[in-house]
Amino acid sequence: MAMNVILLERVSKLGNMGEVVTVKEGYARNYLLPQKKALWASKANVDAFEAQKANLEARNEETKQEAQALAEQLEGQQFVVIRAASDGGALYGSVSTRDVAEAAQEQGFDVDRRQVALGAPIKDLGLHKATVTLHPEVEVEIELNVARSPEEAELQKQGKSIQELAAEEEAAAEFEIQELFDDIGAAQLDETETEVEQRTDQPAVQEKSDLQD
Numbered sequence: 001m002a003m004n005v006i007l008l009e010r011v012s013k014l015g016n017m018g019e020v021v022t023v024k025e026g027y028a029r030n031y032l033l034p035q036k037k038a039l040w041a042s043k044a045n046v047d048a049f050e051a052q053k054a055n056l057e058a059r060n061e062e063t064k065q066e067a068q069a070l071a072e073q074l075e076g077q078q079f080v081v082i083r084a085a086s087d088g089g090a091l092y093g094s095v096s097t098r099d100v101a102e103a104a105q106e107q108g109f110d111v112d113r114r115q116v117a118l119g120a121p122i123k124d125l126g127l128h129k130a131t132v133t134l135h136p137e138v139e140v141e142i143e144l145n146v147a148r149s150p151e152e153a154e155l156q157k158q159g160k161s162i163q164e165l166a167a168e169e170e171a172a173a174e175f176e177i178q179e180l181f182d183d184i185g186a187a188q189l190d191e192t193e194t195e196v197e198q199r200t201d202q203p204a205v206q207e208k209s210d211l212q213d
Helices: 024-031 042-075 097-106 150-157 162-212
Strands: 002-007 022-024 039-040 078-081 089-097 116-118 121-122 126-135 138-147
Touching: 002 024, 002 042, 022 024, 024 039, 039 042, 042 126, 042 138, 078 097, 089 138, 097 126, 097 138, 116 121, 116 150, 121 138, 138 150
Parallel strands: 078 138
Antiparallel strands: 002 022, 002 039, 089 121, 116 126, 126 138
């Protein structure tokens, strides 16, 4: 069943403030009306909106400018989220919109989790994008640096992936093992050379003793 509503603000893919649009009743009753994004388009409500239109538009412009000012500060920001994960980079859980909002709030930005949208659930370490809708007409993209430690986050910020970090750690471990084997081999070689020298010297000593006799 459909119903007509008058929009009190711009709603993406639906319309702008003041427009009367037709939507499914469930969408209107469960989202638009409770969120005060629209009113049932009765004659009384339409007349009331027209009477308050100038004030509503002025208020909308004011909040839009405030949102744009915040958007300029948020644009390009990267927020670190520390999570436990496997060596392969898979998170033990996921990063939610609440986590994103809290990470922004810790840096002093007034962001609500309901303003955050993720393109897909974040279940891996690395850099991820999120969209923050600060106003019906103002959106900004931020970046999330999901890592197991601040040190790892700093390396990812420099452009290194978890796979590259793992490869570097593995290469370093192999190098240390090889150095250990090299040291052991060198020590064994020294011992062998010493034994050979000792065996070579013994006949000469014995021969000198025979000559003296």
